[in-house]
Amino acid sequence: MTSQFGQFCPIALASEVLAQKWMLLVVRELNAGATRFNEIRRGVPRISATLLKQRLTQLEDAGIVARRWVQPDGPDEYVLTKAGTELKQVLSAVGTWGQRWARKIENDDLDPSWLVWAMHRRIDTSMMPNGRTVIAFHFTDAPRNHNLFWFVCKHPQVDICVKPPGFEEDVSVVTDTRTMAEVWRGIRPLRQSISNGRIQVKGRSALQRKFPEWLMLSVFVSAKQRPN
Amino acid sequence: MTSQFGQFCPIALASEVLAQKWMLLVVRELNAGATRFNEIRRGVPRISATLLKQRLTQLEDAGIVARRWVQPDGPDEYVLTKAGTELKQVLSAVGTWGQRWARKIENDDLDPSWLVWAMHRRIDTSMMPNGRTVIAFHFTDAPRNHNLFWFVCKHPQVDICVKPPGFEEDVSVVTDTRTMAEVWRGIRPLRQSISNGRIQVKGRSALQRKFPEWLMLSVFVSAKQRPN
DNA sequence: CGGTATCCCCCGCGATACTG
DNA sequence: CAGTATCGCGGGGGATACCG
Numbered sequence: 001m002t003s004q005f006g007q008f009c010p011i012a013l014a015s016e017v018l019a020q021k022w023m024l025l026v027v028r029e030l031n032a033g034a035t036r037f038n039e040i041r042r043g044v045p046r047i048s049a050t051l052l053k054q055r056l057t058q059l060e061d062a063g064i065v066a067r068r069w070v071q072p073d074g075p076d077e078y079v080l081t082k083a084g085t086e087l088k089q090v091l092s093a094v095g096t097w098g099q100r101w102a103r104k105i106e107n108d109d110l111d112p113s114w115l116v117w118a119m120h121r122r123i124d125t126s127m128m129p130n131g132r133t134v135i136a137f138h139f140t141d142a143p144r145n146h147n148l149f150w151f152v153c154k155h156p157q158v159d160i161c162v163k164p165p166g167f168e169e170d171v172s173v174v175t176d177t178r179t180m181a182e183v184w185r186g187i188r189p190l191r192q193s194i195s196n197g198r199i200q201v202k203g204r205s206a207l208q209r210k211f212p213e214w215l216m217l218s219v220f221v222s223a224k225q226r227p228n
Numbered sequence: 229m230t231s232q233f234g235q236f237c238p239i240a241l242a243s244e245v246l247a248q249k250w251m252l253l254v255v256r257e258l259n260a261g262a263t264r265f266n267e268i269r270r271g272v273p274r275i276s277a278t279l280l281k282q283r284l285t286q287l288e289d290a291g292i293v294a295r296r297w298v299q300p301d302g303p304d305e306y307v308l309t310k311a312g313t314e315l316k317q318v319l320s321a322v323g324t325w326g327q328r329w330a331r332k333i334e335n336d337d338l339d340p341s342w343l344v345w346a347m348h349r350r351i352d353t354s355m356m357p358n359g360r361t362v363i364a365f366h367f368t369d370a371p372r373n374h375n376l377f378w379f380v381c382k383h384p385q386v387d388i389c390v391k392p393p394g395f396e397e398d399v400s401v402v403t404d405t406r407t408m409a410e411v412w413r414g415i416r417p418l419r420q421s422i423s424n425g426r427i428q429v430k431g432r433s434a435l436q437r438k439f440p441e442w443l444m445l446s447v448f449v450s451a452k453q454r455p456n
Numbered sequence: 457c458g459g460t461a462t463c464c465c466c467c468g469c470g471a472t473a474c475t476g
Numbered sequence: 477c478a479g480t481a482t483c484g485c486g487g488g489g490g491a492t493a494c495c496g
Contacts, residue, residue, distance in 0.1 A: 003336035006247075006274045008409050009346070010326030010448050011256055011319060013337075017330075018322065019247045021232075021420030021469085028239055046234045048470055049479065063329065073476090075478055082455070083329040091239060093248065100309040102245075103292065107243075108231035118237070132482050181236050220238050222380040227310070249489085265458050276490060277459065301496095303458055 017062045018087075022047050024094060026055050027080075027087050032121060035077045042117050059084070072124065099185070099223035110177040111141045115184060116149045116160060124218040125155040134165060135211070136172040139180070153214075171203035171211050186221025236273050246315075250275050252322060254385045255308075255315050258293065260349060263305045270345050287312070297441060307333070327451035338405040340367045343386060343412060346376045350444040353383040363439070364400040367408070381442075399431040399439050413448025 005012040018024060022044060026213050041052060056078055059065035064084040068077045080087075116137060125133075135151040149207040150161040150169070173180075179198045182188035193199045201208045229304070233240040243401035246252060250272060257271040269280060284306055287346050293314040296305045308315075315320040326433060353361075363379040401408075407426045410416035419425045429436045 002331075003334050005253060005272075006337060007272075008333040008337040008413065009252070009253075010324075010330055010413070010446075010451075011252055011323045012326075013330035013333075014322050014326030015252050016285055018251065019252060021247065024239055024243050024247060025235070025237075026323055028237075044233075044235075050471095050481090053467060053479065054469095061332070083325075086329065090318070090325055091322040093244050093317040095237075095239045097314055097318055097389060098240075098242030098313075101314065102241035103230075103240055103290070105236045105241075109234060109236040111234055114235055149407075183239070185236065198332050212306055218238075223238075269458095278461090278491095279489060281459065282489090 007039040017064070018090065019059060020055070020058075022051065022055055023059075023123070024091065026052065026059065027064070027084070028076060028081050028091055030084065031091060035079055037075065037078075042115075045111065045114060077159070095220045096223040099218075099220040100226045105178070105181060105185075107178075110181055112137075112142045112147065112177045112180075113149070113162075115181055116151075117176065118218070119184065119215065120151060120158045120160050122213070122218070123151060123153060124214050124216050125153050125158060125160045127213050128153055128155060129207075130155075132167060133171075134167045134169050135178075135209075135214075136200065138174045139177045140174060141176040141178075170207050171201060173199065173201055173211070175199040184218050186189055186217055187225075190217075191217070239441050245286060245292070246284070246318065248286075250279065250283055251287075252319065254280065254287065255292070256319055258306060258308050258312065259316055259319060263307055265303065265306075268306070271342075273339065273342060278323050296313070300331060323448045324451040325445075327448040328454045333406070333409060333413075335406075338409055340365075340370045340375065340405045340408075341377070341390075343405065343409055346446070347412065347443065348379060348386045350446070351379060351381060351386045352444050353381050354441050355438070355441050356383060357435075358383075360395060361371070361435075362395045362397050363398075364397045365408075366400065366402045367405045368402060369404040369406075389422055397431070399429060401427060401429055401439070403427040412446050415453075416447055418445075438451075 004016045025044045026040060029040045032043065034040045034043060038193045039053070041049070043096060044052070056065060060067060063081055064087065065078050068083050069075075086150065118121045131154070133153045135153065137149045137151070142155060148162070150165050152159045152161060152165050152167065163205060175193075179188065179193060183193055183199070190199070194201055194212070201211050232244045251456060253272045254275075259266045260269045262271060267281070269277070272280070278440060284293060290313065291304050291309055294309050296307060297303075298305060312396065331353060356422065359382070361381045363381065365377045365379070366376045368383045376390070378393050380389060380393050380395065403421075403426060407416065411418050411421055411427070419429070423438070424431055429439050
């Protein structure tokens with residue numbers, strides 16, 4: 001595995017570890033703050049456990065990830081080292097390029113539970129009323145039992161439920177996965193999608209009017225859109 | 229092949245094309261100005277012809293590369309599109325990170341002909357005397373018949389020869405591959421390596437003293453070295 | 457020079473089952 | 477929850493030969 005490319009060019013040496021399947025996505029999750037094995041997996045659901053462990057070991061060998069154990073015999077925690085945090089520049093460059101130039105979104109990319117997982121990290125709970133706020137999401141195109149999600153928000157925490165949390169819903173959002181995904185990516189305007197009914201927001205009017213302020217979008221929306 | 233990762237995240241979509249074996253190295257060559265098939269191959273010698281063609285096709289499908297034909301029935305030329313030139317940000321981020329954090333150089337990375345190919349792109353011919361200047365390189369550790377190279381420089385052109393070009397050598401450089409590679413990478417200082425004899429520079433003293441000015445090093449030398 | 461065509465091998469990776 | 481063990485296959489990709 002060493003000297004895969006037969007070059008001492010820094011791009012080649014970096015590619016040996018970074019340019020592998022899933023690798024950048026694992027780093028993305030760690031950079032987003034995930035530390036536990038299954039926490040990482042939620043952000044990269046289609047990776048197998050075997051392969052995720054293998055990738056984490058490779059990252060550790062490369063000095064990008066450090067393993068810590070909270071309690072003896074407890075599960076490991078994975079954190080980025082200094083070398084790992086500096087990969088933020090790479091993630092940013094790749095994501096910015098992808099936002100602008102990557103292929104169109106296909107239906108198989110549209111996993112509502114991944115969308116929800118991504119969104120829950122970008123809820124601005126500081127803009128919410130004091131106490132608890134519950135937001136319900138209903139994705140009309142998704143199969144039953146995988147189409148309903150609840151965000152239970154209590155500053156600064158956002159928990160995801162896949163069953164009714166038992167608290168009253170303050171705001172309820174109904175739309176299809178593609179619409180919400182495109183809004184999340186910044187390809188489609190949120191407020192306009194609400195006003196034209198592609199996204200229905202229900203709830204007390206004082207709250208539902210606030211919803212767009214709570215939802216920060218993907219960190220890459222600011223990347224300039226492609227021409228033509 | 230579509231939706232390899234099941235996510236519409238721009239990093240995932242970009243990874244589908246970029247995070248494949250050899251891909252970034254091919255883009256690096258195109259970014260460095262290579263346009264012809266075998267010109268690219270000289271910068272990525274260990275890729276097979278089959279696979280290089282496959283990668284170029286994938287880049288074309290992704291809108292990163294455009295194929296042009298100079299004459300009908302002539303060979304293709306490959307050039308970066310707008311989307312392709314914007315990958316410079318990715319190359320820069322990966323290279324900068326790699327310069328700082330990638331693994332140490334191993335012996336199998338040390339291909340003298342690749343080193344020479346990399347160097348010949350970074351010769352500052354504008355600093356040379358008018359007319360022709362010939363620089364000879366002798367890598368003492370490399371196998372015979374693959375250890376001698378000549379740069380025939382005539383502003384702004386630098387041609388590589390693997391046989392004596394028939395012109396008198398103005399400057400002759402003798403060293404081992406690792407030393408020259410480390411100098412190229414900015415890990416080892418050039419002038420000090422000359423003064424301590426690890427790199428021997430021969431020729432008329434007016435010219436040999438100029439040699440360090442001619443040799444611009446890797447574009448990534450300016451990346452801050454790692455701590456520890 | 458700039459590719460294709462073919463063969464074939466290996467191993468990357470997914471799936472499943474099992475464990476502390 | 478956080479992995480490990482095992483199996484099996486598909487295809488990525490290396491090697492070689494061939495071609496216009």
